[in-house]
Amino acid sequence: MTAAPHLLDVEGLTISYQVKGRWLPAVRDFRLQLRRGQILGLVGESGSGKSTIALALLRYLSGNGRVEGGGTLRFAGDDLLRKSDAELRQIWAERIKFVPQNAGAALNPSIKIGAQVTEALRAASDIDRGEAQARMMRVFHDVRLVDPERVAQRYPHELSGGMQQRVTIALALICNPELLIMDEPTTGLDVTTEAAILDRLRNLIAEREAGVLYITHNLGVVAQLCQRVIVLYAGEIMEEATALDLFQRPKHPYTQGLISSVPQLGQSKRAAQLQAIAGNPPSLTRTPGGCVFADRCPAVIERCREQKPPLEKLGDGSLIRCFRWEETISMPPVPRPPQGRKGRKKPLPLNGGGVWGGGVESALLHAKNLSKLFPVARSLRELLARVEPAPIRAVDGVDLHVRAGQTLGLVGESGSGKTTLARLIIGLEERDGGSLELLGMDVRNSVRDRSQDVLSKIQMVFQNPQNSLNPYVTAGQAIRRPLIKLRGMAPAAAEAEALALLGRVNLRPEYAERYPDELSGGEKQRVAIARAFASDPDLIICDEPVSALDVSVQSAVLNLLAQLQDEGGAAYLFISHDLSVVGYLADRIAVMYLGQLAEVGDARQLFQPPYHPYTEALVSAIPIPDPRHSTERILLSDDLPSAQNLPSGCRFHTRCPRKIGEICEREEPPWRAGDGGHRIRCHIPLAELTTMQRRLTLADEA
Amino acid sequence: MRSVRVSRVYAAFKRSAGAQLRHPQSAVGTLAVAFFLVLALFGAQLAPHPNPNDQSHAARLPPTLDIGALHLGEHPFGTDRLGRDVYSRVILGAGSIFRIAGLGTLISVLAGSALGLFMGYQGGWIDEVIGRVIDALLAIPALLLALVLVGIVRNLDFEAGSWQAALADNVILLVISLLYIPIVARVARSATLDIRTREFVEAAEVRGESKAYIIFREILPSVVPSLVVEASLRFSYAIFLVASLGFLGFGARPPSPDWGLMVNENRGGFYQLTPWALEFPALAIAVLVIAVNLMSDGIRRALQKGA
Amino acid sequence: MLLFLRRRFLFFFFTYLLSSLTIFFLLRILPGDPARVIAGGREATAEQVAEIRAELGLNAPLPAQYISWVGNFLGGNWGDTIAFRGAQNYDLIIERSLNSARLAAVALLMSVPLSLVLGVIAGLFENKLPDILISLLTLSVVSLPEFVTGLFLINIVALRWGSSDLAQSLGWWFPSSSAVRADASFGEMLPALWLPAFAATLVMLAYISRLTRAGVIEELKRDYVRTAALKGIPWRTVIWRHVLRNALLPTITVIAISISWLISGLVVIEYVFGFPGLGSLLITAIERRDLLLAQAIAMVTVTVILFANLFADIAYALLNPRVELA
Ligand code: SF4
Ligand code: SF4
Numbered sequence A: 001m002t003a004a005p006h007l008l009d010v011e012g013l014t015i016s017y018q019v020k021g022r023w024l025p026a027v028r029d030f031r032l033q034l035r036r037g038q039i040l041g042l043v044g045e046s047g048s049g050k051s052t053i054a055l056a057l058l059r060y061l062s063g064n065g066r067v068e069g070g071g072t073l074r075f076a077g078d079d080l081l082r083k084s085d086a087e088l089r090q091i092w093a094e095r096i097k098f099v100p101q102n103a104g105a106a107l108n109p110s111i112k113i114g115a116q117v118t119e120a121l122r123a124a125s126d127i128d129r130g131e132a133q134a135r136m137m138r139v140f141h142d143v144r145l146v147d148p149e150r151v152a153q154r155y156p157h158e159l160s161g162g163m164q165q166r167v168t169i170a171l172a173l174i175c176n177p178e179l180l181i182m183d184e185p186t187t188g189l190d191v192t193t194e195a196a197i198l199d200r201l202r203n204l205i206a207e208r209e210a211g212v213l214y215i216t217h218n219l220g221v222v223a224q225l226c227q228r229v230i231v232l233y234a235g236e237i238m239e240e241a242t243a244l245d246l247f248q249r250p251k252h253p254y255t256q257g258l259i260s261s262v263p264q265l266g267q268s269k270r271a272a273q274l275q276a277i278a279g280n281p282p283s284l285t286r287t288p289g290g291c292v293f294a295d296r297c298p299a300v301i302e303r304c305r306e307q308k309p310p311l312e313k314l315g316d317g318s319l320i321r322c323f324r325w326e327e328t329i330s331m332p333p334v335p336r337p338p339q340g341r342k343g344r345k346k347p348l349p350l351n352g353g354g355v356w357g358g359g360v361e362s363a364l365l366h367a368k369n370l371s372k373l374f375p376v377a378r379s380l381r382e383l384l385a386r387v388e389p390a391p392i393r394a395v396d397g398v399d400l401h402v403r404a405g406q407t408l409g410l411v412g413e414s415g416s417g418k419t420t421l422a423r424l425i426i427g428l429e430e431r432d433g434g435s436l437e438l439l440g441m442d443v444r445n446s447v448r449d450r451s452q453d454v455l456s457k458i459q460m461v462f463q464n465p466q467n468s469l470n471p472y473v474t475a476g477q478a479i480r481r482p483l484i485k486l487r488g489m490a491p492a493a494a495e496a497e498a499l500a501l502l503g504r505v506n507l508r509p510e511y512a513e514r515y516p517d518e519l520s521g522g523e524k525q526r527v528a529i530a531r532a533f534a535s536d537p538d539l540i541i542c543d544e545p546v547s548a549l550d551v552s553v554q555s556a557v558l559n560l561l562a563q564l565q566d567e568g569g570a571a572y573l574f575i576s577h578d579l580s581v582v583g584y585l586a587d588r589i590a591v592m593y594l595g596q597l598a599e600v601g602d603a604r605q606l607f608q609p610p611y612h613p614y615t616e617a618l619v620s621a622i623p624i625p626d627p628r629h630s631t632e633r634i635l636l637s638d639d640l641p642s643a644q645n646l647p648s649g650c651r652f653h654t655r656c657p658r659k660i661g662e663i664c665e666r667e668e669p670p671w672r673a674g675d676g677g678h679r680i681r682c683h684i685p686l687a688e689l690t691t692m693q694r695r696l697t698l699a700d701e702a
Numbered sequence B: 001m002r003s004v005r006v007s008r009v010y011a012a013f014k015r016s017a018g019a020q021l022r023h024p025q026s027a028v029g030t031l032a033v034a035f036f037l038v039l040a041l042f043g044a045q046l047a048p049h050p051n052p053n054d055q056s057h058a059a060r061l062p063p064t065l066d067i068g069a070l071h072l073g074e075h076p077f078g079t080d081r082l083g084r085d086v087y088s089r090v091i092l093g094a095g096s097i098f099r100i101a102g103l104g105t106l107i108s109v110l111a112g113s114a115l116g117l118f119m120g121y122q123g124g125w126i127d128e129v130i131g132r133v134i135d136a137l138l139a140i141p142a143l144l145l146a147l148v149l150v151g152i153v154r155n156l157d158f159e160a161g162s163w164q165a166a167l168a169d170n171v172i173l174l175v176i177s178l179l180y181i182p183i184v185a186r187v188a189r190s191a192t193l194d195i196r197t198r199e200f201v202e203a204a205e206v207r208g209e210s211k212a213y214i215i216f217r218e219i220l221p222s223v224v225p226s227l228v229v230e231a232s233l234r235f236s237y238a239i240f241l242v243a244s245l246g247f248l249g250f251g252a253r254p255p256s257p258d259w260g261l262m263v264n265e266n267r268g269g270f271y272q273l274t275p276w277a278l279e280f281p282a283l284a285i286a287v288l289v290i291a292v293n294l295m296s297d298g299i300r301r302a303l304q305k306g307a
Numbered sequence C: 001m002l003l004f005l006r007r008r009f010l011f012f013f014f015t016y017l018l019s020s021l022t023i024f025f026l027l028r029i030l031p032g033d034p035a036r037v038i039a040g041g042r043e044a045t046a047e048q049v050a051e052i053r054a055e056l057g058l059n060a061p062l063p064a065q066y067i068s069w070v071g072n073f074l075g076g077n078w079g080d081t082i083a084f085r086g087a088q089n090y091d092l093i094i095e096r097s098l099n100s101a102r103l104a105a106v107a108l109l110m111s112v113p114l115s116l117v118l119g120v121i122a123g124l125f126e127n128k129l130p131d132i133l134i135s136l137l138t139l140s141v142v143s144l145p146e147f148v149t150g151l152f153l154i155n156i157v158a159l160r161w162g163s164s165d166l167a168q169s170l171g172w173w174f175p176s177s178s179a180v181r182a183d184a185s186f187g188e189m190l191p192a193l194w195l196p197a198f199a200a201t202l203v204m205l206a207y208i209s210r211l212t213r214a215g216v217i218e219e220l221k222r223d224y225v226r227t228a229a230l231k232g233i234p235w236r237t238v239i240w241r242h243v244l245r246n247a248l249l250p251t252i253t254v255i256a257i258s259i260s261w262l263i264s265g266l267v268v269i270e271y272v273f274g275f276p277g278l279g280s281l282l283i284t285a286i287e288r289r290d291l292l293l294a295q296a297i298a299m300v301t302v303t304v305i306l307f308a309n310l311f312a313d314i315a316y317a318l319l320n321p322r323v324e325l326a
Helices: A050-057 A085-094 A113-124 A129-142 A148-152 A161-173 A191-208 A219-225 A243-248 A253-261 A302-306 A380-385 A418-426 A452-457 A475-487 A491-504 A509-513 A521-534 A551-568 A579-585 A613-621 A662-666 A686-701 B002-022 B024-046 B086-122 B124-139 B142-154 B163-169 B171-196 B199-206 B211-248 B259-265 B269-273 B275-305 C002-029 C034-039 C046-056 C062-074 C089-124 C129-143 C146-163 C165-170 C186-220 C223-229 C235-248 C251-273 C278-287 C291-319
Strands: A008-019 A022-034 A039-043 A065-067 A072-075 A096-099 A179-183 A211-216 A228-233 A236-242 A363-374 A392-403 A407-411 A433-438 A458-461 A539-543 A571-576 A588-593 A596-602 A671-673 A679-681
Touching (some): A008 A050, A050 A065, A050 A179, A085 A096, A085 A113, A113 A148, A129 A161, A161 A191, A191 A613, A211 A219, A363 A418, A363 A571, A392 A418, A392 A596, A418 A539, A521 A551, A551 A571, A571 A579, A596 A613, B024 B086, B086 B275, B124 B171, B124 C002, B142 B211, B211 B275, B211 C146, B211 C251, B275 C146, C002 C062, C034 C046, C089 C129, C089 C291, C146 C251, C223 C235, C278 C291
Parallel strands (some): A179 A211, A407 A588
Antiparallel strands (some): A008 A065, A228 A236, A363 A392
16 A cells, blocks of 8 residues: 555444434444545445534534544544634635535525535635636536536526436535545436436546545445445444445345346346345444444344354455355355246226226226326416416326236436326326226326226325325225225224235234334335235336335335236336336336427337437436446436426427427427337338437347 | 324414523513413402502502512502502402403414415405405504494494394404404414425325315414414504503593503692602503513414424 | 606505495494484483584584585594583694604614514524524414503513612612603603603514514525525625515515504503593594594594505605506
8 A cells, every 4th residue: 555645544433313302323333445536435224324424524514513533533633623623714714615416405496506606615725816816717617517707697496307416416526626525416316317417527626636435225326436446234344345346246135135126237037036135223322232233134143142242354355244245155145946937816907897898908097198298287367367377287198008917117308207107097087188097988187077986996005105195094994995985894804814914015914003114114114005905906006115215125016016916907107217127127117308208118228229318318327236248328418498487399309319300390290110019209201210220239249 | 183283283382482581581572471471361359459449548648669678569550549448449440451462362263364375275366356455454543443443333322132233342352353363364474385385295186185275284283383473463563552542531431440540540730749659550561561571472483493 | 767657646545535434324324313422321301412513513414524524534524522621623633743753763673673683683593493482482472462561561671670779879760650751741741751662562563573574584595695605795785785685575565564553552541541642632633422522532633644655665666676557
């Protein structure tokens, strides 16, 4: 090693939080070493303490948090823990910069962007206004903010999420800091935006020779960006290694579980179950005495519960905290075949009676030309003023069919209208046009007008289990209610059936008595799934059911959904922004852009040419959790045009990298049919698309 | 099913009781309110001279109360210029203020919550129209509206025993309810709006639950904490209003032992003669309002953080 | 901006319409005959009642009555005062309103800066000693009805201190009542004003300072405050530029709303101090059954409040870039 001190050198750092008067150590014995020019990843799930670490490293813990004595925290050789407030301010101003997660909240809403950015510059050095302005323009240009002069004159709320995040990055880079701490800077952004920002970030960091600590929960981002990775769990380091090593030969059972629980792009439920980590992370108040991962570890032995495994330093410089890593490293996770492929318990089609006579491939649900316009705030006042603002065309003429017992995946960026489409189908939103048929029956507009029969046949699993269960209703009551209401069961029978349903979602019977705040996120979602299944529906609409869950919990829920479908044959309309998740669970996938479908096809067809140019960009933007993998990204501009003011012709033409000319702006593209129901809506013929896109893929592999 | 839900709400209140005790101020407030409640309920038994207009004592006797010696004496708060025992009158006065302010609060909270829940859940133009009407009503200062209403009703003559006469007798109760229903409705509405968009309400809609079920079974439990907080706040304002109206001469009529009225009867020139006849009822009002405010602060702290 | 203004004005007129309807109908929908009330209740003879009915146009259909009433109000034609012989409601109310406005202005000048300072201090020291002391102060002040504070002030300041030698030498600055001539000039009135204004200040103090405190605490928790601090600028600058600026903006609205409070409070305070303002006039009007006068006073009050809210909203929108003006 070189004689020069590490840029950041942390040893034995313990951070506590005060909870109800007691100080609880949220992060224990943390260490890291970071060199200039290095990007170090810090991966952990929610509650692992990763954001706490970021703030502690900055010495900016809130009043109820503190760094315990005994550890060291050195920045460029200086002890940060000993710095006075004035010295710290100096360091914050010039040398260490922080990029926060939620850029929208991190910018002052009532000060113009330009003033906020130059304020940072003037805190660092005495420079005049003109010079500051010039430097700001340079850094805005560096982070690829379009039209920097105008951006500087705007207020934060006038920018899109992607632009706001670029501003916070510019804010951090403008003083050429030595150390950058980034806390989930791309979480919450669309993949396309994320890809563009990460791409820029990688170059900027390389140019500047700064050290970067990059905190995230997203393994794909880590693999694509970082050289070394620390894996954090329940406040302790589990493992540290180079990115290449970590993804190829993960040593720790937790790392192994984490990596294998993320569905690979193109991995399907048909091939194998996802490798899920059982259980939930321990809570801060009840951290186990031995190995913190013991309760969920497949390799746990007696010793793990009694003794805390030490953080071992290995010859190659990597770190590991596990008694059995030498054995576990050679036990790579075996893909398990999907469970219960014994044939469906219920014959398809389900309880359709005489109404339904088609074969398995016939559609369960037919949506024709569905559309939804949202009038823009038409309040009484506006009625009186007779102001009629242009409506938002959230869903604009969508044709869709879901086959019995199958999963139709629906993907698109936020603002594409996918959630509205789902709500039209379930009837929470009333459609303005088009028709909807379930098993050949016409389905009424709104849930309020639908018959008991239709209601019981379409159910929904919501995005946020935090909100989808009533805090004043126990899990058992939540599941019993649809049994009584929609299946007409007597209370006693419902009671028994509710327990059976809990069993089907792998929850023990005593969960029936629990209130939502006594359940973890994953458990809540299981209860919500059991509730949706209670009425024995034919179609379940899943609106981002796993996006609020941690990776390790997410895979278990995905497995459960796949398994339940297998057993009962319900069809899913599965909505997600995450293409790998959709790819795993779906049989067919529809891609949505600005209220219209751009492409529909078999799940396998969607991940290979010909793609719709938009799908192509989406697929290329996915961060793959494998450092060896690098695709040439197709970068789109951040800004989705407003649905109030849609582009003419092809809606994608403002961002399309393959735009062929004026025709794209003038004429709506036709649907082009490929094999097996694959359809793409583009002016470029499929064959041509295929050749263009093949070339790219081939170039890639070469 | 209901019992479990009730117990859930109850558990929240137990938590709140715990939190009350952890904050000494709110515990003191709650105890003081309880003390006044006892006075209100058993005033006739507790007062040494249960007839509020008992003028059999010597007039203008100074208070015999000696706090240091814990000694009450014959007339702890003295007697007024008509020879009435101020101590008994203050005790007897607790009843009417609690009855009017309490009942008024109860009525306005019940009716206001129902209205607010309905508006919040229903939304649309009905909500918009009622909301605007409420805004308009709230633009008129409460005391002003109360004065005008009381002034009008008092000057109307009704047949004794008719419902109008009964109404006129309870005009202050009526005024409190009318004034506070829109305010409570507004609070209930915004709490409901917040809950309405939660996905568990949509889950209930997707099962085809009736409006009443959704409002009362799904939404209400989550709104109850804010309603309780609002109720305690309304109660303190109601006491304020009743006392102010009494003071201005628009509340109870002499010789009733209304605290506000007592303050008014003994101000001006009489103040120099019998300051105690003004000070003790004034003190009673102040202590009661402070107590209610401390209590409602405690309730707010407990319910709005936890649940 | 134009659209916002248009919308806001529409809302203003709508509210105005509704409040005026409320005030108008208060006298109409209640059981009983307003003419009889005005004529003197039970003792009034049938002829008197009939005469008043005709005079007030009570025989016309309700909508027509409403329209002519509003027309009369807008035209400054508010009728004769019954409570005081020979006076005109319009002149009387304008004179008294000006007095009340002086009182309110002094009260606002005293209470707004004071409560903002207290609220900001309490917010910056959340749950520390200064906050606890300020909270106790505001809580006890908010708990005292205006007539109690008013009487105590008269008692302590005017009667006790007022009779001290020092106060005697200062002369008329310690009057025991504020019953000045209704047509006195502002200079003449000032000595009589400050005590009732102080009582009114106490009413507003608690309200504004508590909301300010909450605003400051909320702002301090914002992510952008952290962003600002991590820019390395001094904490004082962070507070001024990033915390107070956003925290104090809503106070504009709060002050407008508290004007409605102030008016309620002034009714009682004017009565206690015997100050010749609109509030004491209202009480006299109601005591003497002058319902037309009371009605006109209510309309004037509502007008003031609605205008205050209108201006506050516009000012807020102008100062706050977050409000969508489009
Ligand atoms: S120490 Fe034991 S429990 Fe912990 S990860 Fe290793 S094998 Fe599993
Ligand atoms: S039609 Fe034109 S703009 Fe649209 S996706 Fe195809 S090539 Fe791109």
